[in-house]
Amino acid sequence: xxxxxxxxxxxxxxxxxxxxxxxxxxxxxxxxxxxxxxxxxxxxxxxxxxxxxxxxxxxxxxxxxxxxxxxxxxxxxxxxxxxxxxxxxxxxxxxxxxxxxxxxxxxxxxxxxxxxxxxxxxxxxxxxxxxxxxxxxxxxxxxxxxxxxxxxxxxxxxxxxxxxxxxxxxxxxxxxxxxxxxxxxxxxxxxxxxxxxxxxxxxxxxxxxxxxxxxxxxxxxxxxxxxxxx
Amino acid sequence: xxxxxxxxxxxxxxxxxxxxxxxxxxxxxxxxxxxxxxxxxxxxxxxxxxxxxxxxxxxxxxxxxxxxxxxxxxxxxxxxxxxxxxxxxxxxxxxxxxxxxxxxxxxxxxxxxxxxxxxxxxxxxxxxxxxxxxxxxxxxxxxxxxxxxxxxxxxxxxxxxxxxxxxxxxxxxxxxxxxxxxxxxxxxxxxxxxxxxxxxxxxxxxxxxxxxxxxxxxxxxxxxxxxxxxxxxxxxxxxxxxxxxxxxxxxxxxxxxxxxxxxxxxxxxxxxxxxxxxxxxxxxxxxxxxxxxxxxxxxxxxxxxxxxxxxxxxxxxxxxxxxxxxxxxxxxxxxxxxxxxxxx
Numbered sequence: 001x002x003x004x005x006x007x008x009x010x011x012x013x014x015x016x017x018x019x020x021x022x023x024x025x026x027x028x029x030x031x032x033x034x035x036x037x038x039x040x041x042x043x044x045x046x047x048x049x050x051x052x053x054x055x056x057x058x059x060x061x062x063x064x065x066x067x068x069x070x071x072x073x074x075x076x077x078x079x080x081x082x083x084x085x086x087x088x089x090x091x092x093x094x095x096x097x098x099x100x101x102x103x104x105x106x107x108x109x110x111x112x113x114x115x116x117x118x119x120x121x122x123x124x125x126x127x128x129x130x131x132x133x134x135x136x137x138x139x140x141x142x143x144x145x146x147x148x149x150x151x152x153x154x155x156x157x158x159x160x161x162x163x164x165x166x167x168x169x170x171x172x173x174x175x176x177x178x179x180x181x182x183x184x185x186x187x188x189x190x191x192x193x194x195x196x197x198x199x200x201x202x203x204x205x206x207x208x209x210x211x212x213x214x215x216x217x218x219x220x221x222x223x224x225x226x227x228x229x230x
Numbered sequence: 231x232x233x234x235x236x237x238x239x240x241x242x243x244x245x246x247x248x249x250x251x252x253x254x255x256x257x258x259x260x261x262x263x264x265x266x267x268x269x270x271x272x273x274x275x276x277x278x279x280x281x282x283x284x285x286x287x288x289x290x291x292x293x294x295x296x297x298x299x300x301x302x303x304x305x306x307x308x309x310x311x312x313x314x315x316x317x318x319x320x321x322x323x324x325x326x327x328x329x330x331x332x333x334x335x336x337x338x339x340x341x342x343x344x345x346x347x348x349x350x351x352x353x354x355x356x357x358x359x360x361x362x363x364x365x366x367x368x369x370x371x372x373x374x375x376x377x378x379x380x381x382x383x384x385x386x387x388x389x390x391x392x393x394x395x396x397x398x399x400x401x402x403x404x405x406x407x408x409x410x411x412x413x414x415x416x417x418x419x420x421x422x423x424x425x426x427x428x429x430x431x432x433x434x435x436x437x438x439x440x441x442x443x444x445x446x447x448x449x450x451x452x453x454x455x456x457x458x459x460x461x462x463x464x465x466x467x468x469x470x471x472x473x474x475x476x477x478x479x480x481x482x483x484x485x486x487x488x489x490x491x492x493x494x495x496x497x498x499x500x501x502x503x504x505x506x507x508x509x510x511x512x513x514x515x516x517x518x519x520x521x522x523x524x525x526x527x528x529x530x531x532x533x534x535x536x537x538x539x540x541x542x543x544x545x546x547x548x549x550x551x552x553x554x555x556x557x558x559x560x561x562x563x564x565x566x567x568x569x570x571x572x573x574x
Binding site for chain 1: 234237241244245248249414415416418419420421422423424425426569570571574
């Protein structure tokens with residue numbers, strides 16, 4: 001059975017300078033895929049995710065998520081959860097406050113905050129200010145917050161960057177759990193072992209262009225992988 | 231829409247509690263109150279009295295003779311007309327002006343800068359003493375006392391402090407807060423929710439207005455400033471209009487900066503040029519001619535009139551429109567910058 005398309009990208013582009021830009025790229029993502037976006041620093045991975053998450057305004061192209069045009073921001077935000085590389089939480093407030101604020105803005109029931117705290121094992125930290133949490137815990141809060149509106153697509157920008165082994169393993173488990181719940185995931189990564197263990201599909205960006213798009217088995221046998229990491 | 235604006239306004243107030251902004255806002259009225267107390271304590275009274283008389287005025291002849299005889303303590307200056315005498319008084323060259331009162335040339339009205347000052351008491355007591363010495367009567371030549379302004383130095387300084395508060399919220403607090411939300415990607419996080427850009431902007435402006443009204447209320451409570459309801463409402467209208475205008479301008483300044491540090495710098499660059507011409511317009515001719523072109527003057531002048539001369543919103547319709555217009559333009563610019571994720 002072919003799953004329906006969750007994300008449709010046509011000719012999306014963004015230029016910062018002539019050297020640093022994301023060329024017009026096209027791809028589509030089917031429901032339930034877990035895609036790793038890889039590439040060197042400055043290849044355009046974060047730019048792509050920020051464009052899909054609405055953090056950046058594209059210079060051109062179109063994006064549709066679950067059939068909704070990305071320019072319809074207020075509708076699209078319920079379809080996409082974006083977890084940035086550095087958690088953008090209100091550090092002077094508690095974990096519970098951070099989740100409650102977003103739940104109120106999403107008009108999600110207050111029980112959704114309790115559910116998120118429980119599912120992400122954040123109950124012991126509910127009254128802790130975010131600023132005192134470790135990076136791994138902040139990342140957990142950030143992921144929990146992105147799922148409050150129950151989006152169909154989750155974007156994670158280097159979710160394990162700067163985390164130690166235990167925290168990395170924890171985030172991997174979280175991603176597997178979120179994926180198992182039927183959500184479509186796109187994440188960026190520099191770690192081959194992470195890509196190998198998680199991804200069902202790999203997209204490689206190089207100097208702003210999409211140079212590979214296929215399954216992990218094909219990717220790890222390809223010249224693209226060898227050129228990228230040797 | 232209102233719900234989201236309220237949620238975000240309360241959120242901003244919670245941040246103000248956390249990052250001590252609220253303490254700053256409440257500290258300033260206390261500081262102003264203490265400063266005003268010190269000003270009053272240091273008020274010195276010159277023993278010599280400078281009285282102005284009108285050249286064409288018909289005064290009680292006995293009073294003129296007595297005043298001339300007392301030239302060691304009372305210096306009489308003749309003024310060509312009432313307007314010139316008022317100007318002379320306001321410029322601080324004299325302590326009071328005696329103007330003929332009624333048609334019988336028996337009484338005078340005493341015009342002073344402030345009714346409840348030591349200087350006024352000295353003038354009245356000195357003239358009454360002269361009259362008692364002449365014919366044994368007192369409280370006869372001076373039939374009425376009129377102050378030019380309702381009160382003294384404390385009240386005269388209030389509009390300047392209020393202007394300072396409003397500009398501080400607008401150009402020191404808000405730009406830094408907006409830039410911080412941009413710098414830490416908090417605003418982008420909020421834009422991942424269904425909140426509209428306009429709701430976020432209105433929440434920021436509401437937060438600015440609340441800070442302004444809160445600080446002004448505390449300042450007036452500390453200085454025991456008595457308001458009639460009508461006058462209070464006129465004053466509140468200008469506080470809200472000024473709070474709206476300068477908060478909107480402050481948000482716009484915040485959007486022009488990438489970091490908190492640059493927002494603070496740019497904020498001060500706006501703050502001082504807006505504060506000084508308006509606050510010092512009464513003391514300098516060049517500043518007086520420049521001030522009307524500065525937006526803060528459209529706030530300062532009406533507030534001064536309402537607090538000191540009994541003016542109202544009806545006397546300053548263009549000023550309130552100018553404040554609201556400037557605020558709306560600033561909000562529109564901020565909206566455009568926000569939509570294009572400017573420097574985010």
